[in-house]
Amino acid sequence: xxxxxSIAVIGxxxxxxxxxxxxxxxxxxxxxYTPTRSRYVYRPSVILNGHMYDLKILDVPPISSFPxxxxxxxxxxxxxxxxxxxxxxxxxxxxxxESFEYVKMIRQQIMEHRAASWYHVTMSCPSHQEASRFHAAxxxxxxxxxxxxxNEVTILVVGSKRDLxxxxxxxxxxxxxxxxxTWKCGYVECSAKYNWHVVLxxxxxxxxxxxxxxxxxxxxxxxxxxxxxxxCSIM
Numbered sequence: 219x220x221x222x223x224s225i226a227v228i229g230x231x232x233x234x235x236x237x238x239x240x241x242x243x244x245x246x247x248x249x250x251y252t253p254t255r256s257r258y259v260y261r262p263s264v265i266l267n268g269h270m271y272d273l274k275i276l277d278v279p280p281i282s283s284f285p286x287x288x289x290x291x292x293x294x295x296x297x298x299x300x301x302x303x304x305x306x307x308x309x310x311x312x313x314x315x316e317s318f319e320y321v322k323m324i325r326q327q328i329m330e331h332r333a334a335s336w337y338h339v340t341m342s343c344p345s346h347q348e349a350s351r352f353h354a355a356x357x358x359x360x361x362x363x364x365x366x367x368x369n370e371v372t373i374l375v376v377g378s379k380r381d382l383x384x385x386x387x388x389x390x391x392x393x394x395x396x397x398x399x400t401w402k403c404g405y406v407e408c409s410a411k412y413n414w415h416v417v418l419x420x421x422x423x424x425x426x427x428x429x430x431x432x433x434x435x436x437x438x439x440x441x442x443x444x445x446x447x448x449x450c451s452i453m
Contacts, residue, residue, distance in 0.1 A: 220263075220320065223427060224274040226300045228324055229309035230317040231280045234378040237410035239277055242420055247411055254279045257296050266424060284327035301331070305372035305427050307419070310376040312407065315387040325373060325401065332371050346423065372430055374423045377407035380414060 229235045236254055240246050243262050250365045260275040276299055284300070285291035308325055310317040375397045375420035377390070390407060397405040404422045 220270050220272050222272045222274060224303045225305045226276045226303040227307045228278045230320040233309045233311045233317050234410050236277055238378060238416055239275055241413055241416045248373055257298060263291060264313045266435050270361050284324055284331055286331050298448060305423055307376055307423060309376045309378050311379050312386040313382050321375060372405040372427045376419050379409060380407045381409040381411055388429060
């Protein structure tokens with residue numbers, strides 16, 4: 219049976235979310251900026267060390283906040299499927315500090331709302347044994363929220379437009395240390411325009427996701443990128 223991995227790609231307007239996705243799947247880049255006004259779903263398949271996975275990539279339009287509840291998610295068509303995604307790619311423009319502040323906000327909200335959902339589901343369990351497990355795990359999950367360890371959900375922060383690095387608002391190391399050491403998230407910089415590290419960022423994301431709960435825990439991943447329309451291969 220082919221497993222499905224849902225990935226939500228979120229970022230402020232103009233950071234290059236769609237360009238990254240289309241470069242990865244279609245090996246295509248457009249110089250013309252077209253704002254993403256509605257949610258769009260891409261469905262490529264990947265082969266990871268001999269095992270196939272279907273990806274459901276959600277290209278999410280700019281949202282004011284991460285949906286705090288299922289009802290809020292379904293009231294806004296732009297957010298449908300976002301809360302239950304298996305992984306998140308949070309994209310910011312390395313030349314725009316406001317886009318990084320947006321990523322910081324969304325990442326914090328993901329941690330808070332996803333942890334709150336976990337509490338609700340666990341406390342609804344009827345058995346005494348499951349209730350005991352909840353109490354034993356309370357402190358651990360509280361740490362996830364307070365420290366942002368990311369163990370509850372896979373998050374990869376992506377700095378886009380690396381080809382404009384001379385205009386960046388802060389040194390790469392400063393952001394990398396914050397994201398990796400404090401947030402405990404993955405971090406990659408890329409250029410969709412020149413197809414630089416686009417494949418690498420999906421390699422990093424899938425590597426983290428596999429290690430955190432997919433069926434096969436592979437020690438190494440080699441990514442070759444898109445081979446044909448709506449299909450890429452990881453070998």
